[in-house]
Every structure is written in C-alpha cells, then in structure tokens.
Amino acid sequence: MPGGAVITLAIDTAAAASVALVDSNGEVRAQRTTFSARKHAEFVGPAIREITQDVKPQRVIVGVGPGPFTGLRAGIATGIGYALGLGVPIYGVRSHDALAFRAAAHGITGDVTVATDARRKEVYATTYRLGTTVSVIDGPRVVLPADLTPAATRIGRGFVLYAQTLGNPARTEDEFTEPTAGDLGLCAQAEPGNLEELGALLDTSPLYLREPDAQPRQ
Template sequence: MLVLAVDTATPAVTAGVVRLEGDTPKTLASRITVNARAHAEVLTPHILECLTEAGVVPADLDAVVVGCGPGPFTGLRVGMATAAAFGDALGIPVHGVCSLDAIAVEAALGRDLLVVTDARRREVYWARYSGGVRVQGPEVNKPADLEPTPSQAIAGSAGHVDLFDLPVEPVETPSPAGLVAVAAAALGSGAEPAPLVPLYLRRPDAVAIADRKK
C-alpha cells in the first residue's frame, strides 16, 4: 500500500511517500522544511517532489494520512485542506491522526513518555504515553503548569523539551513514517476514516470583525 503522509501542525512542513507492508511503514521519499511561515508555499511542491523521487504518480496512491494537530490554526489548516483535496481528487481515503502520536511512535520507548510541541503564547501542546498508548491529552498549558512526572522521558519541540527535567528523545516533529504508523491498523483493515477534525484546542487568533463585537 502506498500512502501520502503530510503534517503542518508544527513549524515543520512535512510530506512523504510511504509504503506500508503489514504494520511496517517504509519511507520512499520525504521532505521536511522547518519554517512556520512557509506551510502554504512549500507543502504542495514537497508532495510533488516526493512523488517524483519515489517513482510514482498520484494515481498510484492508495490513501492519505494527515496530522490533525494539535497546532496553530493557520498552519494546521494548510495540511488538512491539502490532504483532503488530494483524497477527493484521487478518490482515496484520508485518515487523520494526532500529530503528537506520530512523534511518540517514532520515539518508540518502553518508558512513559511526555510529548510537547510549540503552542505559541508561551504555551505547549502536550500528551502523555504509557506502553506506546496515549493516556492523557492532547491539551495546551503553560510549561510551568505541566508536571513532568509520571513521565520518564520527553520528546518534541527542541525549544521546549529542555524546560522539563526529563531525559530527551531526539524526535522533534512528526515524520511521514510516524504518521503512517499511527494509522497502520485503520489502513490495513480498510476501515472507513472518520471525518477530519482539526485539534486547535483553543480559538484561533484571527476572528471575524462581527465576532469581535460580541
């Protein structure tokens, strides 16, 4: 099974073509650009470059997996809208996954894990994992309000993991293989994907003028 994987929930613009064999994802091509202001500009070129490098055309794809956050409104909607457009145009399923889960599965620890990413406003998005399963979150808090324990290690944003007194796993953003690994069971079973729901966790910074007057 050939899967297109994209994520724009973090400052990294991520795209990749992944071959899923059983539960094992193998990345055929990937592009990652860390630029919080370039999601709309580079995502589609990244996708086209990955298809070319993998030696496939869009019609060869069997599914799309997209990170649904948590993430800032503007960046997150770019990846989700692009994934939905590819799925609609090709008539293939689009599976949404929690972007923090993709970081956690890439860290692949036996220890309890805390994953944090930049939520701006001096806050972090976070979730806890035990035995590879998310047991708390995703939520958004100030770092000072988030207890490191009972987690035994941390992964995620390089600018935020050092705020916590935990051993750091060097996985900063979702990878194409990590995204597909989270969706592997659903992809393998042929299950109908749930509707894509963005995990904003708070109101967007930009609001309509009419809403400001309320």
C-alpha cells in the same frame, strides 16, 4: 495495485511542514520536510507534486494536531484536496502519535510526554505509556509549561524551548522534536493490536485546542 503494497500519502503541518509516501510494508519511500516552517502551504504543494510524480497513493493521512490554526489548516486542506482529486479515502491521525511512534521505534519505553510549541508561551502536551502496547494516558491539551508535570521521558520541541521549567528532552534531533509525515504514515500502518491507540484513524477534524489567533470580522 493487486498484490502490491498500498501507498499512503502522509501530510503533517502541525509544527514542521512534512510530506511522505509510506507503503504498507513499513517503508518510507520518499519524504520532504522543512522544520519550524512558517509558510506551510507554499512548501507542501510543490513537495507533494515532487514525490508523487510517478506514484498514485491509495489513501491520504493528515496530521490533525494539536497545532496552531494556520499551519494545521494548510496541511489538512491540502490533504482533503488531494484525496478528492485522486478519489481515495482520507483519515486523520494525531500528530503527537508520530513522535510517540518514533520514540517506541527507537526502544523508548514507559511513560513518555510529548510536548510541542503552542506559541503564546504554552505547549501542546500528550502523555503516552509505551510498552508491548501503547496507550494515551493524558491529553492532548494546551498548557503553560509551569502547569505541566511531564513524565520522566520527554520528547518534543516544547522541552527544547522550556527546558529550564520542564527538563531536557530525551532526544534533540529534529525528527524527535517535531512530527514528520514519514512517522505519521508508519504509525497509521501499524497493526492496531500491537499499538492500540497509537495511530488510530480519525476524521480530519483539527485539534486546535483553543480559538485561532485571527478571528473573522463581524
């Protein structure tokens, strides 16, 4: 597509199941998301086929977590499969970066803790410093709510689930509680000089942060 916008297929299944087409002009061209999904693999494949019927992405971005083993694996494996099939590069981006990007895009500044559901009565937590540039100042890590001291501004489902312990989230809309592929893709398109660590392109190694619940039989 000479002279045209580069199209990215973004996939995130760290919490919600979400797929999107994002272009290099900063536009989300299409997005399909189901929040609090349990059957990520069943949702993601058909959703990708729907939004890519008339479009061939030039690269694939996958959210690498932190997130639970089963859901995270589904999105990453699907992304790798599509990238191989299309013959395009694939990169990973921290899923929490998508929520930090949304916060920054809506004018939130200062220290912000993103916390998402890690199950087992724990949360995944990352703290960012949002301003003219963005940096990660703590995490990502998995922690009990009682052991987390969040920043004054709190984003993510972890604060919805454990509000009595951690305090209420700054925003409660679905898009502020679980990462979406649209925000993940936009985050990855951002100019590195403006956002520093936010949206850094990584490999596709998942950030499980702990061993999976289901262990292979010996």
